[in-house]
Amino acid sequence: MTCHDRRAVRRGRIRSAAALGCLLTLLATACTGGPRDAEEAGREQAAEGPIVVASGLDVTGSGSVRQQLIEEWNRLHAGSRTRQAKLVELPGGADQQRSQLLGALQSGSARYDVVNLDITWIPEFAEAGLISPLPEAGTGAAADDDRDFIREVHATTVWKGRSYARPFNTDVGLLYYRPDLLTKADIEADKQPTANWTWDQLYSSVKTLGLNPVRRDERAGWTTQLKQYEGLTVNTVEAFADAGVELADSEGRYSSGAGELKKGLDRLLDRIERGRVQPAALTSDETASLTDFVEGRAVFLRHWPYAYGALGGRMDPAAYAVNRLPGKAVLGGQNLAVTADSRRGDDARELITFLTSRESERCLLDAGFAATRASVYGSAAQPCWPRVAAALRPAGDSPEAAATGEGGLEEQGANARATYIRILGAALTEAVQRPRTPYYGAFTQVLQSHVHALLAAERPDTAEAADELDDALRDVFAGR
The missing domain is CATH 3.40.190.10 (Periplasmic binding protein-like II)
Structure with missing residues (x-):
């Protein structure tokens, strides 16, 4: 066999191997033989990791109710490794956290799927294309669920007619x-x-x-x-x-x-x-x-x-x-939004729905935050998730207190606590935005x-x- 013939055989083998590689990967990704393959593989690998939530520090001293809610989600999805979530708490004050999030999302240096944004940041992040608008609720159960959020609180998620987030915890003077x-x-x-x-x-x-x-x-x-x-x-x-x-x-x-x-x-x-x-x-x-x-x-x-x-x-x-x-x-308060470059958009939105559910919002209220849902302030409110309530209860609290979802804020007694909740709910309905x-x-x-x-x-x-x-x-x- 001549050198020319041997080279022709080698080229044929290389072409066959390349064709076979493309055939095997065709269903998952385009076969280009270039950097795009590595990028796509990286995306697939990232989709197998945890759903990452970036948030500021918990100021309530409650034992981190946000972390406890993430752990409850993980327990409910214990059978799915790809549905687990992870909370990343950002250090510093609000201005520092905003700068960190802007830098990370603009550069792609941190893979966040969900960001817990101060309500005043929503227009900026939406205008910059760093967070994704949520699907329209339309009618039915989804629309009814949205209407349970306090009207003025839900309005903080909207920019130019589109909702970019769901209210997580709110605040009012x-x-x-x-x-x-x-x-x-x-x-x-x-x-x-x-x-x-x-x-x-x-x-x-x-x-x-x-x-x-x-x-x-x-x-x-x-x-x-x-x-x-x-x-x-x-x-x-x-x-x-x-x-x-x-x-x-x-x-x-x-x-x-x-x-x-x-x-x-x-x-x-x-x-x-x-x-x-x-x-x-x-x-x-x-x-x-x-x-x-x-x-x-x-x-x-x-x-x-x-x-x-x-x-x-x-x-x-x-x-x-x-x-x-x-x-x-x-x-005041924070809203949960899905990042524009998240590869876990559906999972991220489902996690946000859980974190802002009636039970989760009650957990936030019991921990010292202000809840975003009107129903949480009513007499028929859903109780906090039992395991979250138990984790938030300080040492010495009675089991009966945990069972009622009252957490650890009963120092003034049940009547004073009920009055406080009523006052807080009323204040939120008439609050104004920055x-x-x-x-x-x-x-x-x-x-x-x-x-x-x-x-x-x-x-x-x-x-x-x-x-x-x-x-x-x-x-x-x-x-x-």
Whole structure:
């Protein structure tokens, strides 16, 4: 056989082997003989791994109810290795988590199937094509299930007419107060906070108490979170909403002006001055403001629902109470979305449905979060998954408490707990949203910078501050 003949035979064998390889893989993938094969193989391998959920840290101190819900899902799907799920908790504050998620999804450096997004991030992630819109619920059981979510809470999942997520846990501003301190000042029970309490009544109580703090160690009328971070944005938007000021429409277009902004800034300063705010509030976050309240340096406190459980471990049950925040309260919380490049879209959506089910939402409420479903706040609510309830129950709780799904938040007794749930449910139905815009990160930084400078000024000029803020916000909402 000549060299030419041998080469022809080798070429024939190579062509036959290539043809056979293509034939064997034709049903699974296109046979190109190039990098696409490795990419496709990687996709198939990834589809066999766990469904990965990326989330921020659990702030409730509940023993990680999110992790417990993931474990319950895994138990229910123990017979399927490909249906198991894994929770990845991202470190740092909200801004750091947002940056991590944006970087990971834009670069493809982390394989997340589900992301737990702050409600203010939905427009940004949707506009960037990083999360997938959910299928339309249509009619029937799916539509009925969607209607069980509190209307304003569900609205946080929508951008430009499409829903991109399902509400996981929500949040709303509440008013905590010290009935023991009010009673000592002869403020009678019938004049203490009720469901329809107003800021003027709070100011009246502060005046009766004779409070006028100058130093941080002096007792103040109230405290909140006015440090230059998202807490300041929330407090500002609440004051603006109470003054009838809306910063943007549903499509993210700027809808205010200098005159309107001045009204909102005046309302915020009014709360600080007439409410005799704790001087430390200008540098306080959630942790610091809660500590000031616990240690008696403020009679009233604006905080989130998880503080109800936190106070149970730090104060005598008779020394604190909670009610709706006077005026408007801002929504917080997180929504679960499927990433646009997830190779497990169907499984991811099924997992999200489980994590936001009536039973799971009850678990979240028992753990200290605010639930997103209206039915959870009713008398016929579904109980928490039994094994999750048992895992969340602190040592020493009775088995009867776990059986009723009450978790570990019974420090004030069943009646107080029921009242708290009723108050929380009512507050959520009337809460307001922060501006809906894909430029939310830039918006909140600009608002914080201008407002904090105004609060720190010796002689704050709200007219001048409003003019400057108006110019800045016009640029921000236009994406400039």
